[in-house]
Amino acid sequence: MVNERTSYITKPEKVARSSDVFDKLLISNIIGGTPMVVAKKASLLKVGAFNETFPALQDYELWLRMAKAHMQFSFIDAALTQCYYHTGRRSISKSLRAHELALSLIDEIYKEQYKSMSPAKYRQCQYIRRKVFSHKLLLTGQLSQARAVQLQGFVSTGDPRYLGNIVGTLFGVRFAFRARALITKFR
Numbered sequence: 001m002v003n004e005r006t007s008y009i010t011k012p013e014k015v016a017r018s019s020d021v022f023d024k025l026l027i028s029n030i031i032g033g034t035p036m037v038v039a040k041k042a043s044l045l046k047v048g049a050f051n052e053t054f055p056a057l058q059d060y061e062l063w064l065r066m067a068k069a070h071m072q073f074s075f076i077d078a079a080l081t082q083c084y085y086h087t088g089r090r091s092i093s094k095s096l097r098a099h100e101l102a103l104s105l106i107d108e109i110y111k112e113q114y115k116s117m118s119p120a121k122y123r124q125c126q127y128i129r130r131k132v133f134s135h136k137l138l139l140t141g142q143l144s145q146a147r148a149v150q151l152q153g154f155v156s157t158g159d160p161r162y163l164g165n166i167v168g169t170l171f172g173v174r175f176a177f178r179a180r181a182l183i184t185k186f187r
Contacts, residue, residue, distance in 0.1 A: 012036060014075045022067035026113055027121055028128040029060040031073070035081045037063075043071050054105060056098035061106060096136055103129065127159060134165060143169055 013030035015021050024030045031037060037059070047065045050058045067073065107114060114122070130153045137146035146169045154162035 012075065014077065015073065021073045022064070023121075025060075025064050025067050026110060026117065027125040029057075029063065031060075031063045033083075034059045035083050038080075039066075047071070055101045056095060057102035057106070061102070064106065064110070096133070096140075099133065099136060123157060123159070127153065127157075127161065130162070131165060134169070138169065 012032045013024065013028075015024055015030065021030070043066065044062075047062070047069050050062055052058070054061050114125075117125070130149050134146040134149045137143075137149065147166050150162045150165040150169065153159065154166070
């Protein structure tokens with residue numbers, strides 16, 4: 001992320017069976033952004049391609065539809081792209097409002113699936129959503145708000161992972177991204 005003077009590695013989650021992709025996607029975008037995907041044109045057209053009415057998360061919403069339609073997903077364990085993001089303060093990637101609105105649309109579309117999710121999986125989903133939201137706050141320089149989101153998560157759940165995220169934000173954006181990359185690397 002050029003303007004933020006930071007970089008990080010996004011690594012999708014390897015899923016053993018293609019049938020598990022939809023359930024895992026409901027919890028988190030395990031696939032990643034558009035530059036990380038190669039798809040057949042026919043598959044994209046079959047599910048209606050990107051939903052341009054979504055205010056954000058168009059790629060995530062598309063992966064959900066593809067998984068729900070039982071499209072075949074494969075994982076390649078190699079870096080095939082390197083992206084340089086030149087984001088502005090008003091980019092879709094940083095827009096908290098667009099992100100929240102897109103998640104509420106996804107929640108509405110898949111409300112039955114979320115209702116039938118186990119409590120543990122739902123807590124994991126909420127943890128990841130807070131983490132992503134906190135990440136966006138970090139990108140816009142709102143460190144205290146990022147900490148507040150994590151603190152709220154800790155107070156409401158008692159999950160110690162939130163405390164680790166708070167510590168990461170105490171040292172600024174670049175440290176938080178590097179810490180996150182290290183934690184992800186050693187998982």
